[in-house]
Amino acid sequence: MDFKVNSKILEKLLSRVIPAVPVRTPMPILENFLFELKDGQLNVCATDLEVSLRSSINVAASEDLSIVVPARLIYEVIRSLEDTQINFSFESNSKLKLTTDKGTYFISYSPSEDFPEIPSVSMTKEILINGKDMKKAIDQTSFAMSKEDMRPAMTGTLLEFTPDGLKFVTTDGHRLVRFINKNIKTGSEEHYIVPERAIAVLTKLLGETDVKIYLGKSNILFNIADIEFISRLIGEKYPAYNSVIPLENENLLKVNRAELISTIKRMMLFSSSGSKQVKFSISKDSLTVSSEDIDLGSSGVENLTCEYKGDSMDIGFNTQYVNDILTHLDDDEVMFKLHSPTKACIIEPEDVLEGEEIMLLLMPVRLNS
Amino acid sequence: MDFKVNSKILEKLLSRVIPAVPVRTPMPILENFLFELKDGQLNVCATDLEVSLRSSINVAASEDLSIVVPARLIYEVIRSLEDTQINFSFESNSKLKLTTDKGTYFISYSPSEDFPEIPSVSMTKEILINGKDMKKAIDQTSFAMSKEDMRPAMTGTLLEFTPDGLKFVTTDGHRLVRFINKNIKTGSEEHYIVPERAIAVLTKLLGETDVKIYLGKSNILFNIADIEFISRLIGEKYPAYNSVIPLENENLLKVNRAELISTIKRMMLFSSSGSKQVKFSISKDSLTVSSEDIDLGSSGVENLTCEYKGDSMDIGFNTQYVNDILTHLDDDEVMFKLHSPTKACIIEPEDVLEGEEIMLLLMPVRLNS
Numbered sequence: 001m002d003f004k005v006n007s008k009i010l011e012k013l014l015s016r017v018i019p020a021v022p023v024r025t026p027m028p029i030l031e032n033f034l035f036e037l038k039d040g041q042l043n044v045c046a047t048d049l050e051v052s053l054r055s056s057i058n059v060a061a062s063e064d065l066s067i068v069v070p071a072r073l074i075y076e077v078i079r080s081l082e083d084t085q086i087n088f089s090f091e092s093n094s095k096l097k098l099t100t101d102k103g104t105y106f107i108s109y110s111p112s113e114d115f116p117e118i119p120s121v122s123m124t125k126e127i128l129i130n131g132k133d134m135k136k137a138i139d140q141t142s143f144a145m146s147k148e149d150m151r152p153a154m155t156g157t158l159l160e161f162t163p164d165g166l167k168f169v170t171t172d173g174h175r176l177v178r179f180i181n182k183n184i185k186t187g188s189e190e191h192y193i194v195p196e197r198a199i200a201v202l203t204k205l206l207g208e209t210d211v212k213i214y215l216g217k218s219n220i221l222f223n224i225a226d227i228e229f230i231s232r233l234i235g236e237k238y239p240a241y242n243s244v245i246p247l248e249n250e251n252l253l254k255v256n257r258a259e260l261i262s263t264i265k266r267m268m269l270f271s272s273s274g275s276k277q278v279k280f281s282i283s284k285d286s287l288t289v290s291s292e293d294i295d296l297g298s299s300g301v302e303n304l305t306c307e308y309k310g311d312s313m314d315i316g317f318n319t320q321y322v323n324d325i326l327t328h329l330d331d332d333e334v335m336f337k338l339h340s341p342t343k344a345c346i347i348e349p350e351d352v353l354e355g356e357e358i359m360l361l362l363m364p365v366r367l368n369s
Numbered sequence: 370m371d372f373k374v375n376s377k378i379l380e381k382l383l384s385r386v387i388p389a390v391p392v393r394t395p396m397p398i399l400e401n402f403l404f405e406l407k408d409g410q411l412n413v414c415a416t417d418l419e420v421s422l423r424s425s426i427n428v429a430a431s432e433d434l435s436i437v438v439p440a441r442l443i444y445e446v447i448r449s450l451e452d453t454q455i456n457f458s459f460e461s462n463s464k465l466k467l468t469t470d471k472g473t474y475f476i477s478y479s480p481s482e483d484f485p486e487i488p489s490v491s492m493t494k495e496i497l498i499n500g501k502d503m504k505k506a507i508d509q510t511s512f513a514m515s516k517e518d519m520r521p522a523m524t525g526t527l528l529e530f531t532p533d534g535l536k537f538v539t540t541d542g543h544r545l546v547r548f549i550n551k552n553i554k555t556g557s558e559e560h561y562i563v564p565e566r567a568i569a570v571l572t573k574l575l576g577e578t579d580v581k582i583y584l585g586k587s588n589i590l591f592n593i594a595d596i597e598f599i600s601r602l603i604g605e606k607y608p609a610y611n612s613v614i615p616l617e618n619e620n621l622l623k624v625n626r627a628e629l630i631s632t633i634k635r636m637m638l639f640s641s642s643g644s645k646q647v648k649f650s651i652s653k654d655s656l657t658v659s660s661e662d663i664d665l666g667s668s669g670v671e672n673l674t675c676e677y678k679g680d681s682m683d684i685g686f687n688t689q690y691v692n693d694i695l696t697h698l699d700d701d702e703v704m705f706k707l708h709s710p711t712k713a714c715i716i717e718p719e720d721v722l723e724g725e726e727i728m729l730l731l732m733p734v735r736l737n738s
Contacts (some may be wrong), residue, residue: 073638073667080635095666103632103671105639256711266449269442270474297464298442302472 002033002089003061005042007081007100013044014075016055016227019201022048023069032068033075034115037061045118046071051198054119054228066112069096074107086337095219119230121216128212129184131224135206137168140358142199142326146172153236156193159220161186165357173363175321176241177328180357192220193238198231205229245361246344249337251310253282254350257334260289261326263302264319267291270300271319277365278319282338283312293321315341316367325360341367371458372430374411375451376469382413383444384422385596388570390440401437402444403484406430414487415440418519420567421487423597438465443476456458490585497581498535498553500593504575506537506548510725512569512693515541522605525562530555534726538610542732544690545610546697549726552558562587562607567600574598614730615713618706620679622651623719626703629658630695632671633688636660639669640688647688651707652681660688681692684710685736694729708737 014033025048033128034045043056067090077098079082090109098105139159146154148255149171160167172235192215194202205224212223212240252258267278271291281288287306292299326334331349338345347360374610383402391399394417405412412425436459438553446467447455456468459478464587483496507526520542534551561584563571574593581592589599592618636647650657656675661668684707695703700718716729 070665072667076638077635077669079629080638082631102673103635103669105635105669106667108666262449262451266446266472266474269445269449296439296442297477298439298475300446300472300474318504 001037001061001063001065002087003037003042003059004085004087005057005059007086009057010086011075011078011081011325012070013042013055013057014078016205017044017046017053018075019069019204020046020051020053020229022046029068029110029114029116031071032110032115033071033210034065034112035065035069035109036112037063037065039064045115047116047118048197049116050232052228052230053201054118054230055226065090067096067109068112068115073281077107078134083292083294098359099239116159119216119219119232121159121219121221121230125215126212127161127166127186127215128210129181131206131211133181133183133211134211135203136179138199138203138206140328141168141170141177141179143328144170144175144177144202144360145196145199146173148172151239152234153193153238155352156234157197157199158238159192159194161188161190161192163187163189165355169238171239171241171361175325175363176244176319176361178241178245178357178359178361182355182357190215191238193234193236194231195234196219199227201231204364214273221329243346245359246337246339246346249339249343249346251282251313251338252308253280253287253288253310253336253338254307254333255304255328255336257329257332259304260334261323263289263304264323264326266300266302268319268323270298272296275365275368276319277316278322279367280336281312281314281315282306282308282310284308310338313315313341314367315345316365317345317362318365321362327361329358329360370406370430370432370434371456372406372411372428373454373456374426374428376447377457378426379455380444380447380450382411382424382426383447383573386413386415386422387440387444387567388573389415389417389420389422389598389616392420398437398479398483398485400440401479401484402440403481404436404438404478405481406432406434408433414484416485416487417566418485419564419601420570421597421599422570423487423599424595434459436465436478437481437484438476446474446476480585488585488588488601490583490588490590490599494584495581496530496535496555496584497579498550498551500575500578500580502550503580504572506535506550507568507572507575509697510537510539510546510548511565511572512543512697513539513544513546513564513729514568517541520605520608521603522562522607524673525564525603526568527607528560528561528563530557530559532556532558538607540608540610540730543687544694544732545613545730547610547614547726547728547730551724551726556732559584560607562603562605563589563600564603567598570598570600613713614728615706615708615715618708618712618715620651620682620707621677622656622679622705622707623676623702624656624673625675626698626701628673629703630692631691632673633695635669637672637688637692639667641665643730644734644737645688646685646737647691648683648685648736649705650683651675651677653677656695679707682707682710683736684714685734686714686731687734690731694731695737698727698729 023089036043045054089097158169166178168189214221278291289305290301335352403414414423458466527538535553537548583590641662647660659670702719
């Protein structure tokens with residue numbers, strides 16, 4: 001059983017599927033690609049049981065076949081070849097024989113029986129979203145997913161389909177990000193929680209191409225060009241985050257984002273490694289940002305120009321969280337909407353694109369002293 | 370006590386000295402810079418007791434002073450500032466106060482008594498070498514230093530001053546590299562072993578500028594522009610490597626270096642992770658390179674065109690070592706000089722620059738089967 005394939009075309013195919021191969025796993029079978037030859041198509045699958053990737057190319061193969069091959073080995077071998085024709089031949093001794101004009105390579109393959117089945121997603125509900133829009137929503141929200149397993153729902157990204165648009169929500173209890181794409185409207189309200197691992201793989205796959213999303217009970221399928229990406233959904237209840245969002249924060253601080261980032265980066269050097277605290281002392285048109293590490297005896301204080309309408313106030317934040325939020329926006333000016341030193345602060349860019357909405361919420365920390 | 374300094378000038382000074390600050394050390398004092406103000410000069414030193422770096426700038430300071438400050442903190446703070454004037458002021462409460470037009474920063478300093486003394490090197494013997502020549506010699510030899518502490522001499526680079534030129538020699542017992550710069554001639558023969566850590570720091574410092582080398586009994590000093598770099602020497606006897614170098618290897622294999630590297634990179638994928646063995650099967654104008662991993666059941670074989678004068682032979686090498694050697698040369702063609710499958714092989718570039726000589730020696734490995 002033979003077929004021929006161009007090395008660069010195969011490399012592209014494998015590079016799309018390899019993100020689903022687990023780096024470490026107690027199940028060695030998952031370190032393989034599933035190669036399925038069927039009706040003149042080469043289907044390549046990989047899965048870590050949480051996420052699965054599948055893509056295919058046409059090949060002139062006369063027979064059908066289903067085997068598994070060591071994923072990293074074959075990927076590295078194909079990647080190391082120049083642009084050349086490769087002859088694939090499946091020998092009866094469980095050896096895959098690759099032949100190019102330069103050399104011959106043997107790789108052991110195994111039968112595919114033990115390879116886990118890729119979950120299927122019923123194709124009833126289909127949503128179309130522009131790849132760049134999807135990527136933007138993920139880029140701006142993914143950093144706030146929780147790293148702690150205590151509350152599994154918060155380790156993923158909430159996709160909330162509503163009549164007002166598609167909402168992407170992440171929170172770790174200290175900060176919350178909600179991005180709304182108002183162009184994706186659905187009749188009914190539906191909630192799905194996509195795990196962090198799937199979000200990480202998605203960012204690698206997303207580009208200009210439109211994405212078709214198919215929603216199942218326990219799985220979600222993303223169809224991006226000729227790639228099928230399936231992820232398990234987190235079957236938990238997402239926290240009722242709306243109740244946390246303050247309705248009216250009347251103290252408004254407008255400040256240049258790049259200048260504040262520059263200041264915050266220095267404050268990260270001076271804040272203590274434990275509390276990571278930074279203090280904003282705000283009064284009319286004046287913002288003083290300071291932090292100190294009592295153990296090291298070091299401290300820093302800077303003054304920034306700003307526009308501020310509201311009561312003078314000292315409020316503390318986690319320096320790292322302020323930095324995360326500021327670096328995930330891209331506007332020149334940013335608005336802090338404050339109520340009091342103990343209540344949630346809302347951060348918003350000055351301008352938002354038509355059809356989009358982004359809201360970042362940051363809980364203050366209690367000031368020491 | 371005050372002085373002013375430009376942030377970018379100070380950043381450059383600190384960036385030159387920080388390579389000597391140890392990343393981890395049981396002696397916290399070494400995590401500091403020594404700041405010495407003397408006669409209108411700011412001297413900054415760092416040391417890890419093996420290597421020391423010192424550089425200085427002129428500042429308008431009215432008094433003399435000697436203190437230590439946390440190296441990474443002050444370096445990161447200075448680096449994070451834009452191009453600006455900084456006012457340094459040493460407060461009586463052991464606080465260094467930095468003031469810019471934007472902010473004020475305090476960093477604790479300590480007295481300098483506990484900072485180890487930087488060894489001095491008697492300036493009697495001075496050798497001048499072009500920075501680029503020195504860098505080339507190090508780049509082509511340093512990879513073969515031994516990583517094992519069993520024989521301390523081999524963990525460093527041998528600098529051999531001879532009437533024929535300055536020789537740079539490294540070996541780990543499996544391979545040996547000798548680079549000769551014939552333009553640096555000395556009347557007497559002298560040997561110095563420079564530790565790996567010093568070689569690593571040197572490659573960061575070397576550039577276009579000429580290097581002055583001062584040799585002491587137990588230390589070596591490199592003067593590069595306004596940087597003084599001092600390293601301890603390894604006080605051991607270097608192995609008598611000349612006896613290992615075969616005088617006549619009469620079988621000559623000439624092969625394209627880039628093609629062989631490409632083949633070797635694939636063979637690294639197929640060779641077993643234990644032995645890392647690759648087999649060269651050489652006969653007239655034909656080189657077959659092969660490797661296999663018996664445990665995984667994978668193997669690769671490639672044919673390369675070559676010029677070969679000599680007896681047909683099968684010889685085994687460590688794939689990683691062949692790759693190291695080939696990637697540290699830069700010629701199009703490379704020559705393997707062979708004697709037999711059990712004797713050292715010499716690898717040389719086809720052309721060498723006037724005034725230079727490079728010889729790489731590689732021990733073969735016994736072929737299994």
